[in-house]
Amino acid sequence: MKILTVVGARPQFIKAAAVSNIIRKEHKEILVHTGQHYDENMSKVFFDELKIPKPDYNLEVGSGNHGKQTGNMLIKLEEIYLEENPDLVLVYGDTNSTLAGALCASKLLIPVAHVEAGLRSFNMSMPEEQNRILTDHLSKLLFVPTKSALDNLKNEGIQKGVHNVGDVMFDATLNFKKLAEQKNSIIKELGVKEGQFILTTIHRAENTNDISRLKNIVEALNECGKDVVLPLHPRTKKYITDYGLNFNNNIKVIDPVGYLEMINLEMNSEKIVTDSGGVQKEAFFMSKPCITMRDETEWVETVENGWNRVVGTDKHKILDSIVNFYPEKKQENIFGDGNASEKILKLLNSCK
Incomplete structure (x- = not known):
């Protein structure tokens, strides 16, 4: 065929x-x-x-x-x-x-x-x-x-x-996880400690193209009191500049990374804050609490299982979840x- x-x-x-x-x-x-x-x-x-x-x-x-x-x-x-x-x-x-x-x-x-x-x-x-x-x-x-x-x-x-x-993304994670573990140099280069930083991605048009939503996200990350690693999508970078927004020193802004380095960052993070569908799943695969900056998610099982909290772009909900959100039950096999x-x-x- x-x-x-x-x-x-x-x-x-x-x-x-x-x-x-x-x-x-x-x-x-x-x-x-x-x-x-x-x-x-x-x-x-x-x-x-x-x-x-x-x-x-x-x-x-x-x-x-x-x-x-x-x-x-x-x-x-x-x-x-x-x-x-x-x-x-x-x-x-x-x-x-x-x-x-x-x-x-x-x-x-x-x-x-x-x-x-x-x-x-x-x-x-x-x-x-x-x-x-x-x-x-x-x-x-x-x-x-x-x-x-x-x-x-x-x-x-x-x-x-x-x-x-x-x-099939679960297949990929299982296949490449050991290889990703060898990419640990990125943690040292960033100067963050394993299990003590927040990994963030922002790329959806509903967030990047709306100055009030993007501003809320940036302010929440600036004020969370934790180290944040942010591989910055090219479109998000453009809008950050256009809107005149700025990041505090706690945010480590880096260029987009490859799959293996991203998996390494995910497995070594404390929590993941994202608007990406794929990263929501990868957070679940890595047993990391996920905070989703959208008004809804297609990955409803991760929410029902207690490992994903959908907060929109409400600054206070993002902040509260970064500080206080921890799953209360074991993961189920849903993928x-x-x-x-x-x-x-x-x-x-x-x-x-």
Whole structure:
């Protein structure tokens, strides 16, 4: 079987690291990188560190408004699909690359498989929510990571081709955790102590593009009284400058880091404060309390299990959670057994 895989953003590179090498044991894979994330620290380093096969195509679409970015992807993907004539198109997650990959395949009557299907924040103002819903309704095979994702699809009338395989990011964490432990030099370079710093990421447009939300976040971090390590997303950096915001000396601002260094920072942190969906999960994998600076989350199990607190961008809630939030119960096994990639391969084989 010829499988064409579309990736374009950091979380998708991590998922592809777990799945592509498994797929290539039995099938021919064509890997297409849309170039949605193109900064070296957001793209190339992941392919190098995680030994992801070199992309067969790089569309180099870069950044831009949603319509322009997605439209450029569609135009370029259609040419590749017609040339390669794949048996199936595999997409991950909820980015513009996901939607473009699925929509182009659907228009050409090529079956679509969606890894990480069924997630819902129930906030349609999020581009990611629109992307994931549309992709799910276009897909023939839907690989869901959790029971709630399964329930979400059932509630939308999608039951055929749905399989709960577990979370491929959990696979990746288990595969690369030992390698990540060797990246401990970053802790020494930053001058922070293991288990005594807050790891923070900020990148969602709902936070970066709103001066009041971003200001609340920055002030909470400035006033928390703890060392904070902040790998700063390029878009967030731009808005910090545009809004004239400043960080106190307790905040160690660094460039975006590769996957292995990020895992090392996560496993050595005290708590994680983020607006990232993937980092929420990684916090859970590392048994770290997570404080989510969003108004809702698609990873509801982490909240229900008591290891994730959703606080929005209320300054006082962020501060209180940094100081006082500690889980009160043991984690449950909610993301599978670490063999999601093998299960996906078996299901793909059954469709030949």
